[in-house]
Amino acid sequence: MSDEVKRGLEGVVVSESRLSYIDGDAGELGYRGYAIEDFAREASFEEVLSLLWNGEWPTPDEHDEFAARLAAERDLDTAVYDLIEELAAQDENPMAMMRTVTSALSAYDEDVDADPDDREANLAKGCRITAKLPTALAAFDRLRRGDGPVAPREDLGHAENFLYMLNGELPDDVAAEAFDTALVLHADHGLNASTFSAMVTTSTLSDLHSGVTSAIGTLAGGLHGGANQNVMRMLKEIDESERGPDEWIEEAVAEGRRIPGFGHRVYNVRDPRAAILASYSEQLGETSGERKWYDYSVAIEEHMAEETKFAPNVDFYSASMYYQMGIPMDIYTPIFSLSRVGGWIAHMLEQYEDNRLIRPRARYVGERGREFVPLDER
CATH class of the missing domain: 1.10.580.10 (Citrate Synthase, domain 1)
Known part of the structure; x- marks a missing residue:
């Protein structure tokens, strides 16, 4: 049995499943x-x-x-x-x-x-x-x-x-x-x-x-579940600023700010779900007559593609979708759970x-052999 520590269990296969298949490199x-x-x-x-x-x-x-x-x-x-x-x-x-x-x-x-x-x-x-x-x-x-x-x-x-x-x-x-x-x-x-x-x-x-x-x-x-809420906060911040999305993102990246809705623990390319939701964000904008949330999102994605290695994940376009449906931002994560x-x-x-109790181990790195002292002697 290996004692190698895999922080966050990254790359560790712990079960087999017939439910969903993910190829992070192929998207x-x-x-x-x-x-x-x-x-x-x-x-x-x-x-x-x-x-x-x-x-x-x-x-x-x-x-x-x-x-x-x-x-x-x-x-x-x-x-x-x-x-x-x-x-x-x-x-x-x-x-x-x-x-x-x-x-x-x-x-x-x-x-x-x-x-x-x-x-x-x-x-x-x-x-x-x-x-x-x-x-x-x-x-x-x-x-x-x-x-x-x-x-x-x-x-x-x-x-x-x-x-x-x-x-x-x-x-x-x-x-x-x-x-x-x-x-x-x-x-x-x-x-x-x-x-x-x-x-x-x-x-x-x-x-x-x-x-x-x-x-x-x-x-x-x-x-885990709150990225789309942060994406919408970012879009609103851009809308309320005097800068366009390109300038806003350029400054944010230069300042070392994390851009929500980009990058994924599994995908190394664009999340395949993002493209589908992007089309609905655009449709909702067309229906309402207000495309700005979709347009901001596209501008951000294009800038990130040119300047960084990060691609949008599923949360990026779901944010503007939900907002255009009149859904309050603080229930985006509960909607994820639905x-x-x-x-x-x-x-x-x-x-x-085919149940087996899930019981991983942790490698002990604390002290050993310490001498116990009774309470009244401490």
Whole structure:
């Protein structure tokens, strides 16, 4: 057994998975063997959930049944709404709210006491968690703004329903399609930090609610889920300055500032998801008649390509997309969790299938042989 330390477990292979494939040098990402470019604009988030959880694309009948099942689980127990209202009144951090509510949902889940290896019970729990988190987030945002929650509608798709609950009105077709595609593209991405967190929890034979709660806590960290929020802050700073994006970026790079939305732990080239989201950012700008957020983003990308080795990641264009949909910046990371929960659950289901407790070692580098002194002699 090697004693070589791999900080951050970089490059260490700890499991095998059939879920998502990433080639960081070629800029490739696929789910279950399908390249994202082939389905991201065509397949709904509900279809992608079916693919990740069951291994195959659903037939039309299977899709209708699954989508209806998901839609029927959207509403929350009155006590959960009360909890969200209290958290909103306390001005809780949105990701902390998501973590707390996810944990609380287990108290109202009929399969909460099912065996960890009961796949059907886990699928049912996964469906409920995935369906209810958007309702919780939309209710929280409205309550903290002084508005009442908007009840979910079962006749709307997953993405469209969230935007409806958030804004109190139906989104236009471009926004609904763009948001659905964003959910698809964020659904899974290999063994990232939050997914690994969920798998570690699951490996102890803990339950799905605990695993998702662990994952949300991990995603909340600034090194994982918050980049798109920082991208939008940067775009607004550029807009409020007297400089154009080229001059602003040139000065920022010269000052050693980190440019959010660029670089990735896995990709050495442009994130394949960025190109797809860029097209939707442009479409949203065209629809609203205000292209500046997209234009700023393009100018920044072009400057970075000329002056640095860094390429945009998935967060770079999702920022301007969400902003143009009227989504508050501080819920961008919670929105990430609304999508990635599908991947977390898929990985936990896979972990349950062939489980082994995840228990790495740490190399001890402290002192040894120290002499103990009783309390009354110190």
